[in-house]
Amino acid sequence: MNTDRFMLGVPSSKRTVAASLVVLAAMLVVPFVTTSYYTGLAMTALVFLMLGVSWNLLAGYAGQISLGHAAFFGLGAYVAAWLTTPSAAGLPAIPFPLSHPVVALVLGGVGAALVALVTGPVMFRLRGHYFAIGTLALAAIIRLILTDQRSISGGSTGYYLNAGMGEIPTYLLTVVVAALATIGVYLVVNSRLGLGMRAIHDDETAASGLGVDPLRYKMYAFLISAFVAGLAGAAYALNSLYINPTSTLAVTWTVDTLVIVILGGMGTVAGPLFGTVIFMIIDNGLASVLGGLATTVEGIIIILVVIFLPNGIYGYLKSYVAQRREGDTATSS
Amino acid sequence: MVSIDLLAQTVSNGILLGGIYALAALGLSLIFGIMDVVNLAHGHLLMLGGYVAIVLFTMAGLSPLVGMLAAMLVLFVIGIVLQRALLERVVDEGIEQPILVLFGVALVFQNLGQHFLGSDAQSTELTLGLGGLNLGSVLLSPSRTVTFVIAVLLVVLTWLFLEYTSTGHAIRATSQNRAAARYVGIDTDRIYMLTMGIGAALAGAAGSLLSMLFPIDPYVGWSYLLKSFAVVVLGGVGSIIGTLVGGVILGTAENVTALFLGGSYRDVMTFTIFLLVLLLKPEGLFGTGGGGE
Numbered sequence: 001m002n003t004d005r006f007m008l009g010v011p012s013s014k015r016t017v018a019a020s021l022v023v024l025a026a027m028l029v030v031p032f033v034t035t036s037y038y039t040g041l042a043m044t045a046l047v048f049l050m051l052g053v054s055w056n057l058l059a060g061y062a063g064q065i066s067l068g069h070a071a072f073f074g075l076g077a078y079v080a081a082w083l084t085t086p087s088a089a090g091l092p093a094i095p096f097p098l099s100h101p102v103v104a105l106v107l108g109g110v111g112a113a114l115v116a117l118v119t120g121p122v123m124f125r126l127r128g129h130y131f132a133i134g135t136l137a138l139a140a141i142i143r144l145i146l147t148d149q150r151s152i153s154g155g156s157t158g159y160y161l162n163a164g165m166g167e168i169p170t171y172l173l174t175v176v177v178a179a180l181a182t183i184g185v186y187l188v189v190n191s192r193l194g195l196g197m198r199a200i201h202d203d204e205t206a207a208s209g210l211g212v213d214p215l216r217y218k219m220y221a222f223l224i225s226a227f228v229a230g231l232a233g234a235a236y237a238l239n240s241l242y243i244n245p246t247s248t249l250a251v252t253w254t255v256d257t258l259v260i261v262i263l264g265g266m267g268t269v270a271g272p273l274f275g276t277v278i279f280m281i282i283d284n285g286l287a288s289v290l291g292g293l294a295t296t297v298e299g300i301i302i303i304l305v306v307i308f309l310p311n312g313i314y315g316y317l318k319s320y321v322a323q324r325r326e327g328d329t330a331t332s333s
Numbered sequence: 334m335v336s337i338d339l340l341a342q343t344v345s346n347g348i349l350l351g352g353i354y355a356l357a358a359l360g361l362s363l364i365f366g367i368m369d370v371v372n373l374a375h376g377h378l379l380m381l382g383g384y385v386a387i388v389l390f391t392m393a394g395l396s397p398l399v400g401m402l403a404a405m406l407v408l409f410v411i412g413i414v415l416q417r418a419l420l421e422r423v424v425d426e427g428i429e430q431p432i433l434v435l436f437g438v439a440l441v442f443q444n445l446g447q448h449f450l451g452s453d454a455q456s457t458e459l460t461l462g463l464g465g466l467n468l469g470s471v472l473l474s475p476s477r478t479v480t481f482v483i484a485v486l487l488v489v490l491t492w493l494f495l496e497y498t499s500t501g502h503a504i505r506a507t508s509q510n511r512a513a514a515r516y517v518g519i520d521t522d523r524i525y526m527l528t529m530g531i532g533a534a535l536a537g538a539a540g541s542l543l544s545m546l547f548p549i550d551p552y553v554g555w556s557y558l559l560k561s562f563a564v565v566v567l568g569g570v571g572s573i574i575g576t577l578v579g580g581v582i583l584g585t586a587e588n589v590t591a592l593f594l595g596g597s598y599r600d601v602m603t604f605t606i607f608l609l610v611l612l613l614k615p616e617g618l619f620g621t622g623g624g625g626e
Binding site: 059063065067122125126128129130132133134136137138140141144145147148251255258262266292293294295296298299300301302303306307310 | 370371373419422423428429430432433434436437438439440441443444445447448555556558559562595597598600601604605607608611612
């Protein structure tokens with residue numbers, strides 16, 4: 001019985017901290033104990049984790065289904081590219097502290113958040129379906145404009161970065177940033193701020209009646225979400241050292257992010273973590289078996305999980321464990 | 334400086350294209366008005382309709398006009414299946430689930446199209462023994478004129494169906510008050526199925542008509558979804574005249590933008606108009622839409 005509980009039990013907070021530290025340590029040693037292929041996979045997983053964490057905050061907690069997340073990812077990637085390699089966009093030389101990859105990465109997030117700051121008050125005049133489609137349109141506009149402005153985006157030929165940090169330092173930086181982003185979002189959702197976001201998700205009218213200003217909380221969620229998505233984009237750019245408007249702004253990034261969060265469980269902290277692991281297995285395992293039909297399987301997974309496991313795999317495990325527990329207490333009493 | 338003749342030609346081409354946009358938007362508007370769901374897969378249904386016509390044209394040499402009828406039939410069935418198999422389970426469950434399920438459906442269609450039909454853009458050709466209509470310096474090309482007339486005809490037929498048949502009345506009753514419709518004995522589940530079927534068939538017709546003017550590839554879905562939605566927003570949900578006018582405004586604005594700013598700004602203009610109308614006049618130009626939901 002006790003072992004059962006240990007295996008299945010919802011970890012206590014101490015156990016969660018211990019498990020998180022083990023995962024973090026494991027991620028940090030990946031480049032030293034495995035090949036560059038696996039480091040690459042781990043890097044991709046970290047980028048997806050950040051995207052998942054950021055979309056989950058906006059959609060899972062604040063209830064704002066954005067279909068334009070790729071825009072913030074792509075903007076983060078381009079800001080990092082412009083700062084580290086200004087000459088490729090015909091920009092004047094950027095002075096040292098700003099052109100350093102670490103600073104460029106953070107500013108990638110800041111750049112995305114600034115765009116969210118400007119577009120947010122406009123987008124949040126839309127609600128529900130209209131917000132979803134509005135964000136889809138906004139992302140399409142940003143992608144079309146950047147694709148057309150070849151001189152600053154490299155057009156379809158692309159943009160080569162000269163960040164000069166090397167594979168392993170970039171990877172370690174990404175581990176740290178992804179960990180900080182995940183912890184940061186965790187702290188946000190467990191604070192008053194997160195409570196406000198959940199309140200407007202559950203019932204916007206009731207929340208505003210109780211003095212929670214919906215726009216303010218939506219904006220906080222949007223800004224933090226865009227910032228983390230921008231960090232993910234900047235990390236992606238600094239690692240791949242080559243970007244183009246399609247590779248960074250295409251709707252695929254939004255799709256993969258949705259799959260990760262929905263699969264793992266929307267509105268749960270562990271959801272994006274679970275989702276990223278499962279997604280990486282699907283994406284690399286199934287893709288080699290299914291070839292070109294991998295997206296079809298992803299689409300079917302979205303549909304099935306939304307219909308049959310609306311709380312995602314983590315949510316399902318949690319309620320399963322809770323049921324077992326109830327059964328235990330019932331038999332022992 | 335653009336000559337007046339060229340501008341007139343561009344505007345008239347835009348108006349003719351707008352008829353097809355109105356047809357595509359009518360399907361979306363119907364589904365939204367009755368089921369309160371924005372069909373995120375609408376552009377992808379349109380793409381499938383285009384491909385039905387393309388496959389019949391390239392493989393069997395059938396005229397795309399015949400292809401259009403086939404596409405409407407195929408899409409009608411697909412719409413019903415989608416409703417029965419998936420949407421029925423989520424349609425009254427708030428907004429997140431239908432959005433995400435339809436997003437998944439769109440992905441599946443796009444990927445299947447890309448896998449089985451290839452990523453290359455294809456089109457059909459309308460061969461008619463007719464010359465273009467000459468209106469002064471403006472030439473209305475036969476394929477643009479015929480597709481416009483068919484599109485407007487289908488819009489009017491749908492309107493007549495909704496206005497003058499008992500099934501049409503049942504559909505409208507369901508859209509106004511679902512519970513009341515049930516009390517008077519309307520099988521609303523059947524109405525939802527029919528609505529999805531008709532909405533999808535209209536998207537299919539629009540796709541076939543577009544294949545006669547522009548090449549279609551598996552990635553056009555998102556763009557046509559946004560265009561259709563822009564027309565719905567412009568014209569207001571449930572207004573036939575509004576939808577037609579909205580289609581014409583969008584088609585004209587797009588073509589004029591392409592003329593002055595270059596082809597790559599065509600879609601930028603569409604999406605900008607869409608966002609502006611949504612923000613400034615969410616009830617639509619004809620006042621029946623509901624921008625709040």
